[in-house]
Amino acid sequence: MTATHRIRVGGVHAYDIVIAPGAHAQLSDAQWPIKAKQLLLVSDTNVAPIYAATVQAQLQSAGYEVSLHVIEAGEQSKNLASFESVIQSLAAMGARRDACIVALGGGVVGDLAGFAAACWMRGIHFVQLPTSLLAMVDSSVGGKTGIDIPAGKNLLGAFHFPRAVVIDPEVLTTLPLRERAAGFAEVIKYGALGDAGFFTWLESQASALCALEPIATARAIAACCQMKADIVEADPFERGKRALLNFGHTFGHAIEAAQAFGGLNHGEAVAIGMCCAAKLSESLFGAPVQDRQRLERLLAQFALPTRIPAELDPAKLLAHMRLDKKADRNGLRFIVWDGIGQARIAEGIADADVLEAMKAD
């Protein structure tokens, strides 16, 4: 599948996800449901030098006034200082309520730019042009926007839905290998949490996907976007089943926070987190050990880590988990599984079991 593929995320905040090779170089034809004349294009120091000029020129030729805001690349920029800098750019360009933010980058740019859009004048439109695999399969879809603070991951944020998501798989050719692997962690997550058939397909296509073979890659992106669209449409504000998309994230976010957002990247931390969640599921609910081993093997095929780094203290990670957004007055809640493709929410889990799940075998 290399032709244009369109997925509708339905509901009150409906929008289209368009997956089309070359799409970011043809934005002058894009028909977005936005009122804007003024656009703020937000990107980062890795992506902007490669892609911003083309995108900006395309948008200008479509009749928009485009200002550019570039943040330092990396998770450590998904913070209050960068948020303020985007807001200052909106003020400097005199952005009205009918302005629109266009996020050109990975999940860091998308989450930050989306949050700025949620806050500016209490909410303006935004469009996602994801450039990392992770952003294409996960962060650009679903309207979770936000930033990190030292106490924890994504602790400041808002649900604010994009008006359009335009995915151009061709831009993945410049994505560094480590970031490519990070994206595959979230791809594997979809199979692990809800689609055993997709998981098996990933096992069979691992080499093609590692090489970013175009047909397999486009299929994987479309499958992930479709799964996320279905879940988000059913539960946009995470009152129920959307929490399944958090498989591996309670552990993963704790790792990221413990490393002050400067160690493992999000995909790597989630990869380890999924293995911990599978271990927890085994010891508490008798989930099959073979399924955890399949998960670990598949992650390893994509050069992803599966074990908590030895220097991280599990007790400190547990402390970070107290601020997990799924926790409530009854304590922590985890996404566990009964095997590949069968995730569910579990509550009332004892600290000792969480600590045990983080131990090396």
Ligand SMILES: NC(=O)c1ccc[n+]([C@@H]2O[C@H](COP(=O)([O-])OP(=O)(O)OC[C@H]3O[C@@H](n4cnc5c(N)ncnc54)[C@H](O)[C@@H]3O)[C@@H](O)[C@H]2O)c1
């Ligand atoms: N909102 C959500 O639903 C959601 C979902 C998953 C992850 N996230 C968030 O997304 C973030 C991770 O996203 P990410 O993995 O994209 O990280 P990222 O945005 O830091 O991008 C990874 C790296 O790749 C570079 N890059 C991106 N596209 C490139 C390209 N085409 N060519 C060359 N370099 C490129 C970036 O500059 C960066 O250095 C985390 O903050 C995570 O919390 C959010």
Ligand SMILES: O=C(O)C(=O)C[C@@H](O)[C@H](O)[C@H](O)COP(=O)(O)O
């Ligand atoms: O879209 C969702 O819902 C997700 O949980 C997707 C996750 O991959 C993503 O990392 C998300 O940002 C985590 O959200 P949080 O609510 O745990 O901060």
Ligand SMILES: [Zn+2]
């Ligand atoms: Zn994630």
